[in-house]
Amino acid sequence: MSALVRPAELEDLTGLTELMYDYIVGFATLYFTFSTMKADKIAVMNDLFVIEPFRDSELESRLYMTCKNYCIDQGFANMTWITSINNTRAQSFFKKMNAIQGKDWVHFSIN
Numbered sequence: 001m002s003a004l005v006r007p008a009e010l011e012d013l014t015g016l017t018e019l020m021y022d023y024i025v026g027f028a029t030l031y032f033t034f035s036t037m038k039a040d041k042i043a044v045m046n047d048l049f050v051i052e053p054f055r056d057s058e059l060e061s062r063l064y065m066t067c068k069n070y071c072i073d074q075g076f077a078n079m080t081w082i083t084s085i086n087n088t089r090a091q092s093f094f095k096k097m098n099a100i101q102g103k104d105w106v107h108f109s110i111n
Contacts (some may be wrong), residue, residue, distance in 0.1 A: 026050035026059065028067050030079070034106060040077035041069075048081070048090075064097055068110055078108045 029047040034040070045067055050060045071079040083090045096099065099108035 019074045026056045026063055028063050030067055030070070032076070035077065038077045041075070043071045043074075043077055043079045045081040055089065061091065061097065064093075068097075071110070078109050078111050082106075 003084070026049055027047060028049070030047060031046055033044060035042045048060075048064060048067070050057070050063065053073060054060055061068045068079060083094070094108045099110055101108055
């Protein structure tokens, strides 16, 4: 199995649903903004999705680490995201990746 991890292009969105079933096993989206609380630029990971057979796999870890390393390389203060309180599988994955869990929401952050 080989995996390609690359930044998305706008034209990737056209037909994404159809591609997902045939070729794509996962994707992540990062949004970049400025935090007034940190007085610095931050990244928000809006999606980290991998189809069921690839969850808890090296591929999922590589996708996550690509996002994390991009944020570090670009000098972001942190990468932050939320997940459902009921999504214990995702919570276990993020904890395994040494993310820090928030208190009010199931919220993770990496500095």
